[in-house]
Amino acid sequence: MDDYPLLNLFWTMMWIFLWVLWFFLLFKIITDIFRSHDMGGWGKAGWLIFVILLPYLGVLVYLIVRGRSMSHRDAEQAQQADAAFKDYIRKAAGTPDGGGGAAGGGSGGGIDELAKLAALKEQGALTEEEFRLAKQKLLA
Known part of the structure; x- marks a missing residue:
């Protein structure tokens, strides 16, 4: 060096x-x-x-x-x-409009919510009647 x-x-x-x-x-x-x-x-x-x-x-x-x-x-x-x-x-x-929820008929948003409700019902977090009421509310 x-x-x-x-x-x-x-x-x-x-x-x-x-x-x-x-x-x-x-x-x-x-x-x-x-x-x-x-x-x-x-x-x-x-x-x-x-x-x-x-x-x-x-x-x-x-x-x-x-x-x-x-x-x-x-x-x-x-x-x-x-x-x-x-x-x-x-x-x-899954929020194509940039907004928050998907319950209002976004592309596939209602289906996602129904799947979540079904999963909650299967886990026992929702009763049959609660599931039915929530499903009717979503589909309305």
Whole structure:
């Protein structure tokens, strides 16, 4: 370790960090080029060629010219992902309207309630008459 001083190790680590950061930024910009809906095919191709052939200049110019709209596209994508996740949770929970109960004739909600009532009756938590009254109330 005598031929490689500690300061050189720090410089090497810094250059590796900057190299990884550069590639992260380059991939982020390339994905933003393809994700952008306000550019046509020729615009995307031009930016992509510019970023690949002159990577340092291309990335810096792209950040200067389109950096603000890049953050808007990121926020829009995050909102769409959040909405899709919430929609998935609603569907998995069986509340397609986003509301609470399913007794009012939602898609399959009455069937679920009847199944719950039948399970309670089988467990002995409901008597035959309580089950019958609850079933009539649900079906009404």
